Amino acid sequence: MSWLELSVRVSRQNAPLVESLLQNEPVLALTLTDDADDPVLEPGVGETPLWPSVCVTALFSGDTPVEPLTRLLSLLPGVDRPHQVNFRKFEDQQWERVWMDRFKPMRFGSDLWIVPGDAQIPATALYALRLDPGLAFGTGTHPTTHLCLEWMDGHDFNSQRVVDYGCGSGVLGITAAIKGAKTVTCVDNDPQALTATSDNAQRNGVQDRVEVQSPEQFRPRQADVVLANILAGPLMELAPRLSASLRPGGSLVLSGILEAQAEEVESAYTTGFPGLKKEVLDGWVLLTGIKNES
Numbered sequence: 001m002s003w004l005e006l007s008v009r010v011s012r013q014n015a016p017l018v019e020s021l022l023q024n025e026p027v028l029a030l031t032l033t034d035d036a037d038d039p040v041l042e043p044g045v046g047e048t049p050l051w052p053s054v055c056v057t058a059l060f061s062g063d064t065p066v067e068p069l070t071r072l073l074s075l076l077p078g079v080d081r082p083h084q085v086n087f088r089k090f091e092d093q094q095w096e097r098v099w100m101d102r103f104k105p106m107r108f109g110s111d112l113w114i115v116p117g118d119a120q121i122p123a124t125a126l127y128a129l130r131l132d133p134g135l136a137f138g139t140g141t142h143p144t145t146h147l148c149l150e151w152m153d154g155h156d157f158n159s160q161r162v163v164d165y166g167c168g169s170g171v172l173g174i175t176a177a178i179k180g181a182k183t184v185t186c187v188d189n190d191p192q193a194l195t196a197t198s199d200n201a202q203r204n205g206v207q208d209r210v211e212v213q214s215p216e217q218f219r220p221r222q223a224d225v226v227l228a229n230i231l232a233g234p235l236m237e238l239a240p241r242l243s244a245s246l247r248p249g250g251s252l253v254l255s256g257i258l259e260a261q262a263e264e265v266e267s268a269y270t271t272g273f274p275g276l277k278k279e280v281l282d283g284w285v286l287l288t289g290i291k292n293e294s
Contacts, residue, residue: 001061002063003059003089004061004064005058005059006085006086007055007056007057007085007086007087009053009085022058025060030057031056032057066087073085105125108150108153111126112149112175116130127175128178130200131200131203142284145172147281147284147285148227148255150279151253151288152172152179155179157180159180159181161225162176165227165245167188167193167194167197170201173197174200177209182209184211185211186210186212187212187213189215194212194213197210223246223247224250225250225253228254231257232256235256236268243272252269252288253287255284
């Protein structure tokens with residue numbers, strides 16, 4: 001089966017009109033993305049902000065004629081240059097497997113490696129996580145995950161109890177288990193993430209020490225390490241819950257935070273975590289600290 005992808009670059013003001021016109025066509029999917037470098041971060045409740053320049057992408061079946069769509073687009077204001085409209089045809093494929101073509105073994109710190117699928121584990125790897133994210137987020141390539149894994153490479157998890165809150169494909173939690181954690185609780189609100197985590201735990205032979213739970217199932221416990229690689233807003237909202245899940249003297253690891261958000265997130269954890277340490281990579285921040293003994 002083949003597909004036709006149509007991309008239209010328009011101003012924020014014209015994006016709703018493009019959506020409306022294309023929705024009257026036999027479109028299979030519509031997405032809106034930033035066409036420049038103008039991030040919209042954590043909008044207010046009820047807000048759906050758009051970027052100043054928007055790329056509207058529509059997906060059609062491969063036999064959809066292009067000419068009628070071209071005529072339709074000619075009616076749109078602001079679409080008057082060839083580079084603003086693009087058509088692309090492509091064949092069907094296993095989209096969740098495409099990443100494997102580019103994802104190679106990666107080292108974090110000195111001893112920790114992530115290895116895709118059946119790729120050969122480097123001979124120098126002391127700890128190796130075999131990973132298939134399935135349909136869940138998390139391969140270690142994003143700066144937030146990279147920062148967490150660098151920290152984990154230098155931490156002794158032997159016999160520790162770990163919580164990975166917002167586990168994605170289980171990268172962090174399973175790494176903790178591979179490094180000797182006694183129990184790991186992986187929490188996510190996405191069922192696909194929990195499935196990917198369970199599969200990856202079994203793939204790495206640590207399924208007996210890794211438990212997956214939804215946020216509704218999770219109950220705070222006295223863990224030795226709490227890992228949370230999510231976004232700034234949820235991190236601030238979850239501060240009481242994550243803190244309650246960590247024993248005095250335990251380690252807190254927070255990521256998914258932009259530099260501009262770090263101070264606000266840090267303030268949410270002031271009680272119980274004095275002097276959080278900050279590390280930055282490509283504009284993303286890792287905050288780590290020890291829970292107060294008192």
